[in-house]
Amino acid sequence: KNQVEQSPQSLIILEGKNCTLQCNYTVSPFSNLRWYKQDTGRGPVSLTIMTFSENTKSNGRYTATLDADTKQSSLHITASQLSDSASYICVVSAGTDKLIFGTGTRLQVFP
């Protein structure tokens, strides 16, 4: 069964600190993996996309890694800001167009 699991479920950090979110997947056939950021009351916005051959991708203070052997991905946020408070969803594309969504990690950044 295609599945995407994320941890932790929620996370609280202080402004300026770094954090890492985890994503484990069992999806076949694997096409690509995306991290989305979803602000409260808004739709998800794509942060990064990685295919099988890519093991790291950066977007500003966001750096995603992918280990296709262990089927794990992480999203590292550097020097967190209050605006980083959101849910982060790991999404794996199975085959041509089917997306498998994780349940997300709720991040709260406090001053």
Next chain:
Amino acid sequence: EAGVAQSPRYKIIEKRQSVAFWCNPISGHATLYWYQQILGQGPKLLIQFQNNGVVDDSQLPKDRFSAERLKGVDSTLKIQPAKLEDSAVYLCASSLAPQGGTQYFGPGTRLTVL
């Protein structure tokens, strides 16, 4: 470039009533998706259109949910009659191509069924 537009943003109805949501995708995007996102969960695909044809509606509760995209552009999703468990955010997304293409999401419609 304008994003995916959805309306209304919020809707409160009583159970057994009907409700309709509207979505206008990004211009030129052939593929349109409707998702249901229950609080604390990831989005669940309800239906996927390629132009005005249905590609996947396997998770759409067809006894009460219906969707159409008659002219291959904007789309409506209807619930009739609504149940308490339909309370969720309904997200519309569009992509240029279905094969692993990036999906761009609208702001969603938050539905509360009392």
